[in-house]
Amino acid sequence: MFLLAEIIFLFLGLWLVVSINYPAEVVQKVLMSTLPWFLGGSAVYFLTSFIILEPSWTYRIIYGIVTYGLVDLYFRASTYDQYKTLWAFILIVAVMPLTILFSGHRFRRGIK
Amino acid sequence: MLNKLSRYTIILLIVIVSALYLPDFYSVLFDKKVDTPRLDYSAVINEFVYHNYHGMGQIEFGDVAGNTYSEREYFQLLPFSYYATLEKWQQLPAEIEGFELSSKSIRKNSQYFSIKTKDIDPPSVPIYILFESESEYAQLRVPEDVFRLENTIEFIDPITNTVIEEKSDRFRQAMLDAGFAFPANIVAGNPTNRKPFDEGYFITDANGEVFQLKMVKGEPQCIKTGIDPELDIRQIFVSENLRKEFYGWILTHDNEIYLILYDQYKLRQVPTNGKNDNYAYNADEMTFRFYTYPVNRHVRIDGDGFTKMIVVGNDFEYIDEHVETWTPYDKRTASIIKQFIFSFELSTYTPEKYVKLQAEYFWPRNLLGIGLSLLALLLFSRKRPWFDYVIVLLTGVYGLIAVLLIMHEE
Numbered sequence: 206m207f208l209l210a211e212i213i214f215l216f217l218g219l220w221l222v223v224s225i226n227y228p229a230e231v232v233q234k235v236l237m238s239t240l241p242w243f244l245g246g247s248a249v250y251f252l253t254s255f256i257i258l259e260p261s262w263t264y265r266i267i268y269g270i271v272t273y274g275l276v277d278l279y280f281r282a283s284t285y286d287q288y289k290t291l292w293a294f295i296l297i298v299a300v301m302p303l304t305i306l307f308s309g310h311r312f313r314r315g316i317k
Numbered sequence: 318m319l320n321k322l323s324r325y326t327i328i329l330l331i332v333i334v335s336a337l338y339l340p341d342f343y344s345v346l347f348d349k350k351v352d353t354p355r356l357d358y359s360a361v362i363n364e365f366v367y368h369n370y371h372g373m374g375q376i377e378f379g380d381v382a383g384n385t386y387s388e389r390e391y392f393q394l395l396p397f398s399y400y401a402t403l404e405k406w407q408q409l410p411a412e413i414e415g416f417e418l419s420s421k422s423i424r425k426n427s428q429y430f431s432i433k434t435k436d437i438d439p440p441s442v443p444i445y446i447l448f449e450s451e452s453e454y455a456q457l458r459v460p461e462d463v464f465r466l467e468n469t470i471e472f473i474d475p476i477t478n479t480v481i482e483e484k485s486d487r488f489r490q491a492m493l494d495a496g497f498a499f500p501a502n503i504v505a506g507n508p509t510n511r512k513p514f515d516e517g518y519f520i521t522d523a524n525g526e527v528f529q530l531k532m533v534k535g536e537p538q539c540i541k542t543g544i545d546p547e548l549d550i551r552q553i554f555v556s557e558n559l560r561k562e563f564y565g566w567i568l569t570h571d572n573e574i575y576l577i578l579y580d581q582y583k584l585r586q587v588p589t590n591g592k593n594d595n596y597a598y599n600a601d602e603m604t605f606r607f608y609t610y611p612v613n614r615h616v617r618i619d620g621d622g623f624t625k626m627i628v629v630g631n632d633f634e635y636i637d638e639h640v641e642t643w644t645p646y647d648k649r650t651a652s653i654i655k656q657f658i659f660s661f662e663l664s665t666y667t668p669e670k671y672v673k674l675q676a677e678y679f680w681p682r683n684l685l686g687i688g689l690s691l692l693a694l695l696l697f698s699r700k701r702p703w704f705d706y707v708i709v710l711l712t713g714v715y716g717l718i719a720v721l722l723i724m725h726e727e
Contacts, residue, residue, distance in 0.1 A: 226478055230442050231444065234442050271327075271334050275330060285442070287672050288673070297330070300329065300330075304327050306323035307320060307723075307726070310320045311726065
């Protein structure tokens with residue numbers, strides 16, 4: 206929740222700052238370009254907690270590789286507003302919090 | 318329950334990542350690179366010639382009749398491409414087909430453009446700059462204002478971020494006087510000052526009519542070009558060249574290409590098909606190149622598995638054509654085996670270089686990979702929840718990797 210509030214706060218702040226100095230077209234492109242980065246940041250947040258909670262090192266390494274692959278998805282643009290549809294990317298981030306439960310369960314059971 | 322849901326989420330994420338990366342790794346390891354020839358047409362021997370890089374610095378030079386050449390001989394066959402080197406070697410022929418050759422005359426009478434898939438509707442900010450086209454200075458000067466053009470035209474002062482009302486009104490009035498119907502649709506220009514002069518913007522209006530908008534001595538100049546509004550225009554490209562033959566070129570939704578001539582904005586169709594229609598041009602998959610040389614014009618279309626070249630004369634009269642083919646990616650062994658092993662592939666780039674998550678299913682070839690994965694799971698790893706089998710059934714090898722890595726927890 207706190208993360209979401211923080212992201213919305215930053216996003217609105219960016220909106221405000223950019224729209225003081227730039228016309229609407231530029232503002233729109235700026236926001237659309239940064240949106241995948243915000244999503245990528247959230248992905249890093251969820252997946253890091255997912256890795257840290259995991260007790261076994263083998264799993265941590267597997268999760269590390271998966272995390273790299275997933276986070277890379279959000280930083281594939283080389284120019285502004287290159288993401289055509291974001292729904293698939295938003296969905297992937299949306300399911301990420303669920304992964305922590307499995308790590309937590311294993312942690313509680315004390316698996317080495 | 319939640320614990321199970323969580324496990325399947327992790328499995329889903331692993332499937333996504335492996336579907337993104339494993340097919341790529343496989344292609345890097347097993348797909349053999351095909352050396353593709355680069356076609357050209359020699360005006361010296363009136364024959365198609367090519368050169369082909371084989372890696373490790375090995376280049377093969379030859380013509381389609383079967384002769385092979387050394388690098389120096391090859392350069393001499395193509396004086397319009399290698400004139401600078403030939404002049405240094407003092408081997409530039411004096412004339413070809415009545416045209417006197419010199420570096421200067423060739424440069425003055427040559428022009429080149431290409432249409433790549435990533436040039437069509439690229440990501441862009443719809444804010445434009447309008448140069449003064451009859452400037453007092455030798456170079457084009459980047460103007461101090463920018464404009465937006467959609468439901469109306471508005472010039473914006475970037476320093477204060479406010480609309481310049483007076484200038485906007487003048488330009489809006491000039492466009493309305495020329496018969497422009499807002500909103501504007503396609504706005505095509507060449508926003509760089511590294512060009513010899515400025516021809517402004519080519520704009521299509523709500524009715525599909527094409528207008529040219531320029532600024533001459535600070536005053537707007539909007540001209541209705543009279544280009545057929547029925548022409549299903551997909552993109553307009555503008556490129557100023559001192560040859561002053563055409564303003565730019567038009568790509569239509571039917572994959573036809575037209576030049577916009579200086580002669581009263583008449584259109585001239587560039588041939589994309591020669592005498593036969595095979596290997597037809599498709600702007601979403603192929604690269605189109607158009608070369609104008611002093612004695613002829615070349616059209617080259619490069620796609621997956623072929624390169625096609627059509628040579629026409631200065632007045633677009635047909636001269637010759639040639640197609641070189643090789644095995645396209647989909648028909649190569651490595652690519653076919655890939656479709657048997659992996660059930661589907663995820664990719665993130667569209668041909669236009671946008672980022673979008675898209676899946677390609679290898680139906681029905683993927684049945685083999687899915688069947689083998691299921692069999693492996695049944696034989697070697699019994700006693701697992703039934704949903705694991707569903708996952709493998711749906712995703713094949715990726716699912717197998719995921720369910721084996723992430724063990725089931727009671």
